[in-house]
Amino acid sequence: MRRILSVLLENEPGALSRIVGLFSQRGYNIETLTVAPTDDPTLSRLTVTTVGDDRVIEQITKQVNKLVDVLKVSDITDGDHIERELMMVKVKADTTALRDELKRLSDIFRGLVVDVTPTTYVIQLVGTSAKLDAFIEALRSEAEIIEVARSGVTGLSRGEKSLRF
Amino acid sequence: MMSGAEMVVRTLTQLGVKHIFGYPGGAVLDIYDALFEASDIEHILVRHEQAAAHMADGYARATGEVGTVLVTSGPGATNTITGIATAYMDSIPMVVLSGQVATSMIGEDAFQECDMVGCSRPVVKHSFLVKKAEDIPTVIAKAYHIAATGRPGPVVVDIPKDIVNPKESHPYIFPDSINMRSYNPTVKGHKGQVKKALQVLLAAKKPVLYLGGGSIAAECSDLITAFAERLNLPVTNTLMGLGAFPGQHKQCLGMLGMHGTVEANKTMHNSDVILALGARFDDRVTNNVKKFCPNATILHVDIDPTSISKTVSADVPIVGSVKQVLSDMIDILDSTGESLEPAAMASWWSEIQVWREQKCLSYAKSDKVIKPQQVVEAMHRVTNGEAYVSSDVGQHQMFAALYYPFNKPRRWINSGGLGTMGFGLPAAMGVKVALPDSVSICITGDGSIQMNIQELSTCMQYGIPVKIISLNNQALGMVRQWQDLIYGGRHSHSYMESLPDFVKLAEAYGHVGIRVSDPSELDEALEKCFSMKDKLVFMDILVDQDEHVYPMQIKFGAMDDMLLGKPKAE
Ligand SMILES: Cc1ncc(C[n+]2csc(CCOP(=O)(O)OP(=O)(O)O)c2C)c(N)n1
Numbered sequence: 133m134r135r136i137l138s139v140l141l142e143n144e145p146g147a148l149s150r151i152v153g154l155f156s157q158r159g160y161n162i163e164t165l166t167v168a169p170t171d172d173p174t175l176s177r178l179t180v181t182t183v184g185d186d187r188v189i190e191q192i193t194k195q196v197n198k199l200v201d202v203l204k205v206s207d208i209t210d211g212d213h214i215e216r217e218l219m220m221v222k223v224k225a226d227t228t229a230l231r232d233e234l235k236r237l238s239d240i241f242r243g244l245v246v247d248v249t250p251t252t253y254v255i256q257l258v259g260t261s262a263k264l265d266a267f268i269e270a271l272r273s274e275a276e277i278i279e280v281a282r283s284g285v286t287g288l289s290r291g292e293k294s295l296r297f
Numbered sequence: 298m299m300s301g302a303e304m305v306v307r308t309l310t311q312l313g314v315k316h317i318f319g320y321p322g323g324a325v326l327d328i329y330d331a332l333f334e335a336s337d338i339e340h341i342l343v344r345h346e347q348a349a350a351h352m353a354d355g356y357a358r359a360t361g362e363v364g365t366v367l368v369t370s371g372p373g374a375t376n377t378i379t380g381i382a383t384a385y386m387d388s389i390p391m392v393v394l395s396g397q398v399a400t401s402m403i404g405e406d407a408f409q410e411c412d413m414v415g416c417s418r419p420v421v422k423h424s425f426l427v428k429k430a431e432d433i434p435t436v437i438a439k440a441y442h443i444a445a446t447g448r449p450g451p452v453v454v455d456i457p458k459d460i461v462n463p464k465e466s467h468p469y470i471f472p473d474s475i476n477m478r479s480y481n482p483t484v485k486g487h488k489g490q491v492k493k494a495l496q497v498l499l500a501a502k503k504p505v506l507y508l509g510g511g512s513i514a515a516e517c518s519d520l521i522t523a524f525a526e527r528l529n530l531p532v533t534n535t536l537m538g539l540g541a542f543p544g545q546h547k548q549c550l551g552m553l554g555m556h557g558t559v560e561a562n563k564t565m566h567n568s569d570v571i572l573a574l575g576a577r578f579d580d581r582v583t584n585n586v587k588k589f590c591p592n593a594t595i596l597h598v599d600i601d602p603t604s605i606s607k608t609v610s611a612d613v614p615i616v617g618s619v620k621q622v623l624s625d626m627i628d629i630l631d632s633t634g635e636s637l638e639p640a641a642m643a644s645w646w647s648e649i650q651v652w653r654e655q656k657c658l659s660y661a662k663s664d665k666v667i668k669p670q671q672v673v674e675a676m677h678r679v680t681n682g683e684a685y686v687s688s689d690v691g692q693h694q695m696f697a698a699l700y701y702p703f704n705k706p707r708r709w710i711n712s713g714g715l716g717t718m719g720f721g722l723p724a725a726m727g728v729k730v731a732l733p734d735s736v737s738i739c740i741t742g743d744g745s746i747q748m749n750i751q752e753l754s755t756c757m758q759y760g761i762p763v764k765i766i767s768l769n770n771q772a773l774g775m776v777r778q779w780q781d782l783i784y785g786g787r788h789s790h791s792y793m794e795s796l797p798d799f800v801k802l803a804e805a806y807g808h809v810g811i812r813v814s815d816p817s818e819l820d821e822a823l824e825k826c827f828s829m830k831d832k833l834v835f836m837d838i839l840v841d842q843d844e845h846v847y848p849m850q851i852k853f854g855a856m857d858d859m860l861l862g863k864p865k866a867e
Contacts, residue, residue: 145426146414149415150418153418157419187606191603191606194602194603195603197602198601198602198603200422200423200477200479202479203478203479
């Protein structure tokens with residue numbers, strides 16, 4: 133099962149490497165990882181997507197929680213939540229027909245063309261990972277993909293539930 | 298106002314540190330210079346930094362206090378890694394202060410630079426890189442706090458050279474208290490869970506108490522004994538838990554696991570309720586987890602939530618200190634007066650009695666060659682079972698664990714989790730430094746002793762008269778045993794050719810060496826060894842090379858699938 137873990141940790145050098153190290157040391161998977169300071173600059177919020185059965189996820193959660201720099205861990209996939217990932221795709225766009233088609237496709241997915249040159253487009257898309265995957269699939273049959281940058285998943289629980297210190 | 302180097306020493310003094318095990322080098326010379334004046338701290342100059350870590354570890358295991366290590370950057374620091382990992386696996390409180398190159402040079406591959414925080418990361422409870430001199434008192438105080446609380450463990454404090462510059466002065470502010478918003482270990486078990494666990498236990502027909510190293514760290518052997526006696530529970534200890542409950546108590550079944558007794562492993566396997574206190578269902582205990590104790594409901598108390606349901610799922614998990622949980626349970630028993638059903642317990646004990654009568658630890662003596670078991674038994678006799686016994690790793694370790702019953706906690710000092718050969722001698726030294734009036738033994742083998750034998754020199758310098766009992770079988774005995782059992786007797790590289798003359802070696806270092814090979818001379822030789830109170834005596838005892846440690850669990854089997862002796866040749 134794919135899980136999204138949110139982690140609140142001290143915004144200090146070394147804290148991130150402890151988490152990443154823990155995953156590799158104990159043989160856990162990291163599918164995506166994002167991290168940035170929160171509204172309180174002394175804290176960072178990290179989101180990691182991983183796969184494992186309930187037992188493995190329970191161990192990961194407990195092990196991460198045990199790290200001295202970590203304040204809180206929550207598996208947001210446990211309840212209703214919102215997840216988003218940001219992607220930028222650079223595609224070949226060197227004919228009018230192709231440019232029209234790419235614009236149309238991007239509109240269907242609610243993407244934005246954020247950079248234009250005579251031969252390329254950069255399309256920005258925000259959504260769930262599945263939506264991003266679907267967009268890439270759709271693009272592939274229309275145009276030549278030059279490069280892709282994805283941010284990794286981040287997310288929040290819906291409603292009152294929150295991860296705060 | 299004082300320099301960073303002075304702050305380090307001042308902070309350690311203020312924290313009550315009495316002993317440091319260390320070795321100097323460029324990056325820590327300023328700290329060493331500040332130490333020159335310190336009258337409240339004794340520094341023991343080791344001969345290898347790995348041994349410094351093991352000494353601090355033995356010191357901590359015997360006393361429960363945090364052990365302290367001071368080493369230089371680069372090789373000094375990396376030499377401690379095995380010692381740190383050993384302490385980490387067994388949850389031993391330790392602080393390692395390592396020097397580091399100057400902040401401005403970090404990352405430049407400077408002379409003796411090594412990323413100690415990175416190197417040690419997987420084997421520490423936590424680590425710090427000190428950024429400014431003003432932080433020194435707080436960081437070091439935090440390190441001791443983290444090392445000693447919750448599930449104890451080693452903490453590294455890496456100190457760059459510029460931070461301790463003796464030419465710069467800074468205000469010294471020692472923290473009044475340690476508050477860390479991200480670190481608050483749970484001590485008190487959940488009331489509802491404690492109650493529930495006790496109910497399950499009281500309804501049991503075949504209960505067993507399974508004690509691990511956590512029940513020693515919790516400092517509550519009296520409570521454990523009171524609880525076990527009150528409910529008449531059979532008790533078994535892990536290798537790390539020996540002494541948490543008196544080894545010679547009539548309810549004690551001895552050690553469980555890979556080389557556990559028949560009665561301990563059978564009792565576990567046939568139990569209906571297991572109360573695990575500070576134990577972690579390690580693979581050397583459970584054997585094949587799929588076949589582990591099929592009928593047992595598991596009540597698991599541990600201060601570390603990650604230990605619970607890691608390998609074996611707990612039916613009633615309780616996160617908390619063994620001490621707190623047991624005293625809560627005893628309070629409930631006091632108020633309700635409940636107990637286990639006497640008839641069921643009587644029949645359970647008579648079942649256990651049958652396993653006991655197999656006398657799985659019996660062995661054949663000979664008048665030609667000394668049996669290793671016999672040495673441990675003699676050692677127990679001569680020391681009245683009161684010694685602190687530090688062990689290396691191998692057959693001798695298992696013989697000591699099985700044939701030297703420990704009636705008190707913190708007397709049995711061994712590397713259980715990492716299984717570090719070379720641990721025994723420095724650990725025994727740490728014990729002797731901490732408790733100078735105690736009898737401190739290192740039980741070892743001809744392989745292990747050579748992994749830190751250079752410390753005989755440290756013993757001479759500081760007058761640390763430990764007793765080394767070396768069961769010399771001229772082989773890496775435990776490896777040889779596995780080769781006998783699993784590899785058709787092919788002894789690939791497990792024979793110790795060209796052993797030194799250990800008696801002469803001991804003498805060369807200024808100590809006493811005694812060799813014994815005749816069984817009839819064993820007791821007298823040991824008496825002599827222990828009568829020389831102020832001398833380090835190295836007993837080179839030639840023992841039967843072909844002896845194996847039994848019982849031994851059969852790989853992939855259940856807990857109680859055991860060999861009780863050498864399999865007969867087909
Ligand atoms: C540092 C280290 N290297 C290798 C091993 C693997 N090992 C476990 S027991 C053993 C043999 C120990 O021999 P010795 O110290 O002579 O003790 P004996 O088994 O003969 O009593 C070895 C090599 C280990 N535990 N630690």
